[in-house]
Amino acid sequence: MAQFDPRRQPIRFAPHLFTAVAAVLVAGLAWRINQPASANEAPPLTAAQVAALESQALSAAAAPAGMTQPEPIEVRVRPGETFEQAVARTGIDPEEARAVTRTLASAYDVVNIRAGLTFDTAISRPRTGRGAARLVGLTMRTGPATQLTVSRSFDGALKVRSLEERVTSETTVANGEIHGSLYESAARLGANSRITAEVVKLFSHRLDFSRDIKAGDPFTLIFDRQVTESGRTVATGELLYAEVKGVKFYRFEGRDGRVQYFDEQGKNIRGFLLQTPIDGARISSNFGMRRHPIAGYRRMHQGIDFAAGMGTPVVSAADGVVVEARRWGGYGNWVRIRHTGGWETGYAHLSRYARGLRAGQRVRQGQVIAYVGSTGASTGPHLHYELWRNGQRVNPRGARVPQGTVLAGADLAAFRAQKSRIDAMVAERRTASEDGLRGQA
Numbered sequence: 001m002a003q004f005d006p007r008r009q010p011i012r013f014a015p016h017l018f019t020a021v022a023a024v025l026v027a028g029l030a031w032r033i034n035q036p037a038s039a040n041e042a043p044p045l046t047a048a049q050v051a052a053l054e055s056q057a058l059s060a061a062a063a064p065a066g067m068t069q070p071e072p073i074e075v076r077v078r079p080g081e082t083f084e085q086a087v088a089r090t091g092i093d094p095e096e097a098r099a100v101t102r103t104l105a106s107a108y109d110v111v112n113i114r115a116g117l118t119f120d121t122a123i124s125r126p127r128t129g130r131g132a133a134r135l136v137g138l139t140m141r142t143g144p145a146t147q148l149t150v151s152r153s154f155d156g157a158l159k160v161r162s163l164e165e166r167v168t169s170e171t172t173v174a175n176g177e178i179h180g181s182l183y184e185s186a187a188r189l190g191a192n193s194r195i196t197a198e199v200v201k202l203f204s205h206r207l208d209f210s211r212d213i214k215a216g217d218p219f220t221l222i223f224d225r226q227v228t229e230s231g232r233t234v235a236t237g238e239l240l241y242a243e244v245k246g247v248k249f250y251r252f253e254g255r256d257g258r259v260q261y262f263d264e265q266g267k268n269i270r271g272f273l274l275q276t277p278i279d280g281a282r283i284s285s286n287f288g289m290r291r292h293p294i295a296g297y298r299r300m301h302q303g304i305d306f307a308a309g310m311g312t313p314v315v316s317a318a319d320g321v322v323v324e325a326r327r328w329g330g331y332g333n334w335v336r337i338r339h340t341g342g343w344e345t346g347y348a349h350l351s352r353y354a355r356g357l358r359a360g361q362r363v364r365q366g367q368v369i370a371y372v373g374s375t376g377a378s379t380g381p382h383l384h385y386e387l388w389r390n391g392q393r394v395n396p397r398g399a400r401v402p403q404g405t406v407l408a409g410a411d412l413a414a415f416r417a418q419k420s421r422i423d424a425m426v427a428e429r430r431t432a433s434e435d436g437l438r439g440q441a
Contacts, residue, residue, distance in 0.1 A: 070122035070136040077117040083110040090123050091133035100135055103150050103158040108142065144234040165228040171240070173429040174221040178213055182244075186221060190233045195223050198239045200279060201366055202249050202261055212245070219244045220426055241422045250422060252415045254407070266407035266415050273339075273401045274317045274365060277347065278306050278372070278383055287395040302393040303346070303386035310351060310381040312372040316363045317345045317385075325357050331384065332376025335369055343401070346386035349378045 077086045083104075088097040101110055119140035125133045138150040145165040153159050174189035186196045199221065207213065224237030242249050242261075249261045260268050285305035320339040328334035331348035335357070338344050351373025363369060374381045387396040407415050 066127055067124040067134055068127055070124050073121045073123050075119055075121060077113055077115055079115040081115070083113050087121070087135070087138070090121050090135065091125065092123065092135045093132040096132070096135060099158060100138060100150055103160050104138070104140070104148065107148055107160050107162060108140070144232065145228045165230060165232075167226050167228055167234055169224065169226050171425075172221075172223055172225050172227075173425050174223070175426070175429050175433055176219060177215075178217045178219055179215055182213070182219070185219070189221070190225060190227065190231070191221055191223065192233055192236050195221065195236050195239055199242050199244070202242055203244055203247065207244060207247070217245050220429075222422060222425060241426070243426070250415070250419050252407070252411075252418060254411045260405060262405075262407065262415060264419070266412050268405040272318055273343070273345070273387070273396075274315070275396075276306065277315050277317045277345070277385055278308055278312060282307050284382060287397065303348075303384050304396050306383045306385060308372045308381065308383060310372060310374070312381075312383075313368045314347055314350065314370045314372060314383055315366050316369050317387075318343070318365045320345075320363060322357060322359050322361045322363060322369075325353055325359055328376075330377035332378060333370070333373060334376075337363065337369070342390040344388040346384075346388065348384035348386070349373055349375050349382060351375065351381075 073090050075086050075090060077083065084097050084101040087100050088094055092100075104110055117140075119138060121138045122136040123133045124136055135150075136152065139147055140149075141147045145167050147163050148160060149163065150158055150160050172190050174186065174191055176185060176189050178185045182199065183193065183196045186199070187193075220241070220243040221239065222241035223239045226234040226236075228234060238251060240251050248264055250264075251259065252262055253259045262268055283304055284307040285301055287301060287304055289300055316337055318337075318339045320337040322335065323338045323344070324334060324336040326334060328348075331346075333348075333350035333353065335347045335350065335353065336344060337346075347370060349372075350370040353370045354368050357369055372381050372383050385396060387394050387399055389399065
């Protein structure tokens with residue numbers, strides 16, 4: 001029996017075996033991407049796919065003896081914290097955190113970092129529960145399509161590499177069901193918050209998203225976007241089509257250059273005035289006689305109150321020109337907008353105005369003009385909304401306001417042609433989805 005020599009480091013076969021396996025995998029991946037595809041083979045892997053598989057191989061092989069398999073940990077830089085301190089919070093040795101920071105500094109400014117910056121790490125911990133953890137890898141996204149990765153080479157040294165994905169433009173047909181919120185459901189299909197906000201605005205006069213929408217309700221969106229190889233949306237363009245619970249809206253630009261959304265018959269879906277100048281709010285007081293909450297006696301309430309949280313955006317109910325944006329007695333911060341045909345709208349108790357809002361400014365329907373507050377004679381945050389016709393206040397809910405644009409002539413013909421193209425895209429996408437489901441059965 002061979003004697004044990006305390007001066008000699010014991011040979012551990014498992015780590016070397018894992019490293020060898022990783023080396024073979026990575027080498028194979030590097031060979032694979034440079035080989036031409038034959039007629040019977042799948043096309044070569046993209047750079048992003050190779051990097052992902054390489055990362056998996058290295059992670060699987062990088063757990064040193066006595067350490068656990070790497071676990072992913074997201075780190076967010078805290079106010080006043082250095083990058084090195086943020087890395088050290090993962091539990092690794094301070095000297096190792098310093099080495100990681102030095103390595104990354106060759107490709108990124110780790111000194112002038114901002115609070116809130118996030119990065120992902122892979123950390124192995126001692127199986128005994130004692131001692132410092134070990135960093136296996138670190139990934140930081142530096143742009144929508146770029147990222148930096150710090151990982152260990154086969155000899156244990158730290159190295160940094162940059163990955164930039166190819167970005168392409170495409171028209172996406174997102175067809176799915178609502179599970180959770182519309183924002184979450186649409187995001188899973190590549191839409192960003194700008195697209196979903198536009199959808200909510202379009203449907204606000206037809207659907208109450210808090211009551212009318214149920215889990216499993218279908219929706220379809222068509223929009224332009226820029227997307228990376230891994231499927232990450234970099235930017236979105238125009239929302240071309242939206243359908244929720246069978247209600248459909250199509251984007252169309254008329255000969256006059258104005259862009260609007262129309263229903264299947266070519267009628268403007270919004271009309272002259274929005275029914276509500278605020279999203280997701282409930283009516284807390286209608287137009288008419290009521291007991292005043294502050295004065296304590298009955299008097300005419302010449303508008304509609306919408307209960308909403310402090311700072312909720314308020315939008316212009318129609319195209320028009322700002323007549324007033326000032327303090328006005330019990331109305332507090334007040335905005336009045338003049339529209340065509342002798343119509344005006346008023347917005348009271350505002351906390352603040354949108355940046356740059358002033359008398360004489362032209363605004364568009366749906367444009368944010370101010371934010372909900374409780375200024376003036378108010379018992380809590382809400383919007384007091386008024387509608388005026390030829391200088392007289394009228395009930396916003398019962399007023400007979402002009403209808404929206406109805407397409408005709410050459411515009412209607414162009415709209416129908418565009419609608420046919422969009423309908424064909426929707427039908428093709430749904431057929432593909434159904435075929436995919438049948439294939440899984």
